Amino acid sequence: MEALSEVSQVKKVNGGSVVSPKGFYAGGVHAGLRYSRKDVGLIYSEVPASSAAVYTLNQFQAAPLKVTQHSIQEKGKLQAVIVNSACANACTGERGLQDAYSMRKLTADKLNLEETFVAVASTGVIGEYLQMDRIAAGITDIQFGQTQEDAEGFQTAILTTDTCMKSSCYTTEIDGMLVTMGGAAKGSGMIHPNMATMLGFITCDAAISPESLKKALKSVTDKSFNQITVDGDTSTNDMVLVMANGKAGNEELHEGHKDWEAFLELLKNTSQDLAKQIARDGEGATKLIEVSVKGAASNDDARKIAKQIVGSNLVKTAIFGADANWGRIIGAIGQAGVEVNVDTVDIKLGETTMLLNSVPQVFSEDDAKKYLENDTIHIFVDLQFGDGEGKAWGCDLSYDYVKINASYRT
CATH class of the missing domain: 3.60.70.12 (L-amino peptidase D-ALA esterase/amidase)
Incomplete structure (x- = not known):
C-alpha cells in the first residue's frame, strides 16, 4: 500500500x-x-x-x-x-x-x-x-x-x-x-x-x-x-x-x-x-469503498485490479446490502485482464480474512455484517505474485442511484 x-x-x-x-x-x-x-x-x-x-x-x-x-x-x-x-x-x-x-x-x-x-x-x-x-x-x-x-x-x-x-x-x-x-x-x-x-x-x-x-x-x-x-x-x-x-x-x-x-x-x-x-458522494451512495491491492506483477496491474473490484456492480451492491460475499471480489479480480496466480490470493474485509492462499477461511458472518454497516469499507487483496501496489476508491450502489438518474432532467 x-x-x-x-x-x-x-x-x-x-x-x-x-x-x-x-x-x-x-x-x-x-x-x-x-x-x-x-x-x-x-x-x-x-x-x-x-x-x-x-x-x-x-x-x-x-x-x-x-x-x-x-x-x-x-x-x-x-x-x-x-x-x-x-x-x-x-x-x-x-x-x-x-x-x-x-x-x-x-x-x-x-x-x-x-x-x-x-x-x-x-x-x-x-x-x-x-x-x-x-x-x-x-x-x-x-x-x-x-x-x-x-x-x-x-x-x-x-x-x-x-x-x-x-x-x-x-x-x-x-x-x-x-x-x-x-x-x-x-x-x-x-x-x-x-x-x-x-x-x-x-x-x-x-x-x-x-x-x-x-x-x-x-x-x-x-x-x-x-x-x-x-x-x-x-x-x-x-x-x-x-x-x-x-x-x-x-x-x-x-x-x-x-x-x-x-x-x-x-x-x-x-x-x-x-x-x-x-x-x-456518489449518487445515492451510503458508503465509501477503498480497495488496496499488493503483490501484483506491476503497479499498473495492481491499480487495474483495484479499480475492477471497486467498479463491480456486484461488489457494490453486496457492500450496500452488508453481504460479505467475497466471491464477487474474486470474480472481479479474475476479469481485470491482468495475470495473477489463482492459487496465492489473500482477501481481507477490514480485519477479517476471507481468503488465504486462495483457500476460504472460516469467519463470523455477524462480525462481517457489522463491519459492512460502517460508512467506510476497506478491502485488502494480496496477490503474492509480484511487488506491484495500487489503490482505488468507489462507493456502494443503492436504490437511490436509480431514483436520481431516472429523473435527472426532471
Missing part, C-alpha cells in the same frame, strides 16, 4: 481551500441558471500561473474543454478559470463552441486579462444551450476574495447532483519555503475517470514550469482521479486543472530539483483527498 513519505512532511490544513495558496481568489454568484443556488464560479490569480490539465477521454468532448485546451496551449499559463453549472454545453455544435469562447472573453474583459489567460468549464445537462444572457450578467456581477465564504461560493457554484462541497488543502516545504496547495471539486455520478462528470481545480503557490507541472499532474492523476469510479460511465466534460503561480518564492521546480518528490507528494495527497470525497 502507498504510504505518505516521511521526507516530504506533507501536512493537511483543515478548512483550507483554493484561496489558501498565496495570490489566489475565488467567488460564486447566482446567475439564474438554477432555481436558487449559486451557479457561476471564478478562480483568479494575481499573476499568470503555470497551468496544466487532464481531460476526459470521452470522444464527445464538450466545448469548454476545447476552449481551455486552446488557452493552455497558447502560453502554458492561466490567470483565471470561469465555471458554470446546470448546463454542460456539450453536443451543442458551433453555437456551443462560440458560447464557450464568449465566456472566456467576458471573463477576460472583466479582469482585464488576455483571453488566453482564461480557462472555461461547464457541468450539467448535455445537449442544451447555455443561457448566455444570464451567464454574462453573472460574470459581470461576480465578486471574489480570499475568505472562507468566497471559497465556499465557488465550491457551491460548481455542484450539480452533489450533496456536499468538496475541498482540500495541504502544505509542504520546498527550498525552505512553505508551499500551499488547495483544491475544489465536484462530482457524484458518471464517475469512471479517464475522467467523468468530474471537475477538479487545484491552486498552488509553488514556482514550477508548465512542462514540469504537466508531467507531475499526469503522474499523479493515474494514482488519484483515474482510480475512482461511481457507476462506470464517463462524461463529456471531465477536467482536472492545476494552476501554480510561484508566489511562495521557491526556486523553479523540475524533475531534477531536490524537492521534486515533495511536490509530487503534495499534489498526490491533494488529488487523492478530492478523489475520495467524490467517490464518497
